[in-house]
Amino acid sequence: MNEYTFRIKRFNPERDKRPRWEEFSLRMERTQQILDGLIKIKEALDGTLTFRRSCAHGICGSCAIKINGENGLACQTLMKDMPEMIHLEPLQSFPVIKDLVVDLEAFFEKNGAVLPFLVNNDPLPERERLQMPKDQIEILQATTCIMCGCCTSSCPVSWTDSGYLGPSALLRAYRFIFDSRDRSRDKRLKRIMRSDGIWRCHSINNCVEACPKEIAITDHITKLKRLALKRTLLRK
Amino acid sequence: MRYRLHTGTVAWLMHRITGILLTLFLMVHIFGSGGLPFLSSSTRSIDVMGYPLTGICILFLAVFHGINGIRLMGIDAGIPARRQGALFLAAVILSGIVFGCISLLILRGMQ
Numbered sequence: 001m002n003e004y005t006f007r008i009k010r011f012n013p014e015r016d017k018r019p020r021w022e023e024f025s026l027r028m029e030r031t032q033q034i035l036d037g038l039i040k041i042k043e044a045l046d047g048t049l050t051f052r053r054s055c056a057h058g059i060c061g062s063c064a065i066k067i068n069g070e071n072g073l074a075c076q077t078l079m080k081d082m083p084e085m086i087h088l089e090p091l092q093s094f095p096v097i098k099d100l101v102v103d104l105e106a107f108f109e110k111n112g113a114v115l116p117f118l119v120n121n122d123p124l125p126e127r128e129r130l131q132m133p134k135d136q137i138e139i140l141q142a143t144t145c146i147m148c149g150c151c152t153s154s155c156p157v158s159w160t161d162s163g164y165l166g167p168s169a170l171l172r173a174y175r176f177i178f179d180s181r182d183r184s185r186d187k188r189l190k191r192i193m194r195s196d197g198i199w200r201c202h203s204i205n206n207c208v209e210a211c212p213k214e215i216a217i218t219d220h221i222t223k224l225k226r227l228a229l230k231r232t233l234l235r236k
Numbered sequence: 237m238r239y240r241l242h243t244g245t246v247a248w249l250m251h252r253i254t255g256i257l258l259t260l261f262l263m264v265h266i267f268g269s270g271g272l273p274f275l276s277s278s279t280r281s282i283d284v285m286g287y288p289l290t291g292i293c294i295l296f297l298a299v300f301h302g303i304n305g306i307r308l309m310g311i312d313a314g315i316p317a318r319r320q321g322a323l324f325l326a327a328v329i330l331s332g333i334v335f336g337c338i339s340l341l342i343l344r345g346m347q
Contacts, residue, residue, distance in 0.1 A: 069240035087237050156245055203311045205244035205320045218317035225312060 061148025071150035114173035119184035142175035151207035
């Protein structure tokens with residue numbers, strides 16, 4: 001068991017004028033997660049601490065927070081990789097609801113803007129819509145996105161431009177635009193080619209480093225840019 | 237605590253800062269070169285290129301901005317994002333070499 005200090009940025013809009021830092025000392029195993037520490041604090045030290053969590057296995061993306069200056073999942077970050085002092089903050093650039101909980105409504109709205117669902121009005125096949133393995137590989141990485149918001153929150157363009165769709169929505173667009181079974185490619189392309197879409201991405205790559213699922217998001221956005229350029233030049 | 241500075245953020249900031257400084261230089265240079273007749277003669281007499289140190293600084297800005305621009309084009313052309321750290325380092329080293337070589341040639345020419 002090692003001694004760790006959790007330094008958490010607290011904010012209660014009903015009581016506080018500005019965020020404040022609060023420290024909690026915990027003894028934890030090196031194999032435990034940051035999320036275990038947060039649960040321990042809530043259960044034993046301060047019941048008012050607010051944070052999101054659900055699956056605790058890196059699947060739902062609920063516990064995305066800023067850990068020592070970098071975005072990540074509290075359930076996927078182990079104590080063995082942490083120093084004795086751990087700074088925890090809510091995801092940057094999203095409005096804070098309370099403590100580590102941020103308002104993701106605008107984030108999900110942007111994801112919704114790119115039609116994040118399969119559009120195919122072809123006659124229904126007898127069984128499922130089939131896809132060739134090479135077509136599946138094309139979208140495989142993009143399908144592993146858990147929409148935690150780590151990428152969008154780490155993007156300097158999103159910090160300064162609240163209208164920018166952001167890496168998450170663009171990745172979602174990629175996932176369906178390059179899906180061989182989808183039939184709404186042009187509609188999605190048209191949406192992401194607006195001034196708040198793909199051309200606002202400056203290939204900063206913070207999203208790639210922040211993604212807990214290790215998705216090379218910029219590479220996907222680059223492919224979208226090339227497709228958009230091809231479409232524009234060939235007027236397809 | 238602010239978001240930790242990653243290579244991409246540093247490169248992005250440097251690209252913008254050098255771009256803004258180059259634009260400012262161009263504006264001062266256009267005004268100073270007398271290309272705009274409606275300006276007063278004192279404004280037109282400003283010639284930033286008359287100072288060797290300014291010229292060297294502008295050379296550095298132009299070389300870095302240009303080579304970093306080529307790096308960005310490389311990313312757009314399909315160089316994997318995961319290699320951006322090495323790519324940025326290469327751009328900085330190449331900028332240093334090109335800047336050093338041209339500076340030497342300028343300094344030799346001034347002697």
